[in-house]
Amino acid sequence: MPLRLFNTLTGQIDQLAPSDGKAFRIYACGPTVYDYGHIGNFRTFLQIDVLRRCLKLMGVPIRHVMNITDVDDKIIRNASAAGQSIAEYSGRFVDAFFEDIAALRIERPEQIARATEHIPKMVDLVQRLAEVGAAYKTEEGSWYFRLSAFPEYGKLSKKDLSGIEDGARIDVDEYEKDSARDFALWKAAKPGETSWDTPIGRGRPGWHIECSAMSMEYLGDSFDLHAGGEDLMFPHHENEIAQSESVTHKPLALHWMHVRFLLVEGRKMSKSEGNFYTLRDLLLRGYKASAIRLALISVPYRHQLNFTFEGLTEATNAIERLRNFHERLLKGTFPAGENPEIHRLAAQAQAEYFEALSNDLNTAEARAPIFDMIRSANTAIDQGRFFAADRDSILGVLASFDAVFDVLQNHDDEPTRRALEWAEKAGRLDDVAPELLARQCVSDEAIDALVAERALAKKHRNFARADQIRQELAEKGVILEDSKDGVRWKRK
Numbered sequence: 007m008p009l010r011l012f013n014t015l016t017g018q019i020d021q022l023a024p025s026d027g028k029a030f031r032i033y034a035c036g037p038t039v040y041d042y043g044h045i046g047n048f049r050t051f052l053q054i055d056v057l058r059r060c061l062k063l064m065g066v067p068i069r070h071v072m073n074i075t076d077v078d079d080k081i082i083r084n085a086s087a088a089g090q091s092i093a094e095y096s097g098r099f100v101d102a103f104f105e106d107i108a109a110l111r112i113e114r115p116e117q118i119a120r121a122t123e124h125i126p127k128m129v130d131l132v133q134r135l136a137e138v139g140a141a142y143k144t145e146e147g148s149w150y151f152r153l154s155a156f157p158e159y160g161k162l163s164k165k166d167l168s169g170i171e172d173g174a175r176i177d178v179d180e181y182e183k184d185s186a187r188d189f190a191l192w193k194a195a196k197p198g199e200t201s202w203d204t205p206i207g208r209g210r211p212g213w214h215i216e217c218s219a220m221s222m223e224y225l226g227d228s229f230d231l232h233a234g235g236e237d238l239m240f241p242h243h244e245n246e247i248a249q250s251e252s253v254t255h256k257p258l259a260l261h262w263m264h265v266r267f268l269l270v271e272g273r274k275m276s277k278s279e280g281n282f283y284t285l286r287d288l289l290l291r292g293y294k295a296s297a298i299r300l301a302l303i304s305v306p307y308r309h310q311l312n313f314t315f316e317g318l319t320e321a322t323n324a325i326e327r328l329r330n331f332h333e334r335l336l337k338g339t340f341p342a343g344e345n346p347e348i349h350r351l352a353a354q355a356q357a358e359y360f361e362a363l364s365n366d367l368n369t370a371e372a373r374a375p376i377f378d379m380i381r382s383a384n385t386a387i388d389q390g391r392f393f394a395a396d397r398d399s400i401l402g403v404l405a406s407f408d409a410v411f412d413v414l415q416n417h418d419d420e421p422t423r424r425a426l427e428w429a430e431k432a433g434r435l436d437d438v439a440p441e442l443l444a445r446q447c448v449s450d451e452a453i454d455a456l457v458a459e460r461a462l463a464k465k466h467r468n469f470a471r472a473d474q475i476r477q478e479l480a481e482k483g484v485i486l487e488d489s490k491d492g493v494r495w496k497r498k
């Protein structure tokens with residue numbers, strides 16, 4: 007089933023297919039590594055992960071490139087305030103970023119490109135722009151893009167940019183629409199700033215030229231899809247188009263995908279509002295990485311997501327239902343035979359799931375039939391209408407669901423453990439939820455010992471002690487389940 011996706015450039019839903027007949031080539035703007043990623047950043051990376059996984063699920067080979075902006079205004083400013091080199095300063099945030107995306111089970115793109123490792127490519131592009139009259143050098147040694155050399159400027163964001171003063175310049179990496187004017191390609195070296203000695207002078211690249219140079223380096227002059235957060239549409243992506251297309255005269259990307267921003271508890275997320283969260287903040291509050299993943303992908307990418315703690319709890323419960331059902335299927339014993347009704351149930355859920363994803367990655371509509379199927383199958387099992395041969399068709403649907411959502415297997419302990427280690431080093435232990443600390447204080451062996459003691463207490467009809475142990479473990483986030491095969495425990 008082909009994937010159809012809204013294209014910012016054409017303003018309509020377009021079908022996705024590799025234009026070279028081989029692999030679908032994606033460029034996604036990566037992080038600027040000057041701080042820890044917040045949940046708004048990760049919503050964008052997660053939705054791009056959903057796109058990637060859907061294409062793979064539908065059998066489309068992909069080649070996905072993501073940059074890491076490890077030199078820009080903010081990094082230079084923060085590194086200098088910390089008295090560090092930009093490599094030292096940004097290095098720990100690069101590591102943190104990879105740890106965070108691993109925690110959220112965001113697949114790594116086939117190619118990661120760091121800006122500071124591609125300076126010659128950027129210089130080369132500035133030179134080519136100068137050759138066609140689209141770049142000029144100022145007296146102080148900086149290079150600017152000449153906006154008047156690219157009449158199509160504004161075609162992506164559809165902004166009315168008439169009335170812009172010809173030759174007026176802007177040198178900051180990020181700016182508002184009113185400031186649309188000749189933008190910096192290359193910034194002349196300032197005392198104390200990191201700079202490179204190059205044929206176009208001593209200096210450092212502007213942010214926009216990084217993405218043009220690196221996308222074309224790995225994916226060619228024209229590729230299939232360019233993705234990023236909605237805030238990048240203008241000026242960043244508009245500038246990328248201007249820089250690349252001025253020299254290639256080919257469309258930089260055929261398809262542009264923009265992920266909408268999120269609100270937190272109904273308000274714009276900001277540090278001053280007190281509703282600003284990094285992934286680490288949420289892990290320290292005791293939320294599981296899988297629940298954060300599910301909460302951030304369950305609203306389709308073009309809709310504004312209102313991120314709430316209630317939503318995180320809902321996601322936690324949904325994952326619990328999924329995992330319990332999965333375990334019931336795997337561990338249960340069912341009578342021989344099959345029920346054609348179950349086969350139809352699975353086929354219908356599968357079809358609705360694929361249809362929803364193919365339709366502009368509608369993750370909300372894709373989730374619904376899976377949970378409906380789980381409800382019906384659970385009822386069938388309860389009523390003895392579920393047979394051994396029914397299991398595989400239901401497991402097959404769960405596998406397609408998990409190929410994109412990836413929350414079925416429990417990988418949650420490791421990210422939480424790492425977040426706690428980090429909190430200790432970063433002096434953030436005061437921010438850790440008390441339940442989480444209590445939970446971490448009890449080892450698997452200690453739980454096993456208490457569970458064994460409880461079994462013994464029950465055997466000796468000492469129910470008071472047995473209940474006391476159950477209570478003690480519950481306070482530490484350990485749940486006991488009595489089953490035919492004895493007692494199983496799990497951490498909440």
Ligand SMILES: [Zn+2]
Nearest residue numbers: 035036217242
């Ligand atoms: Zn970019």
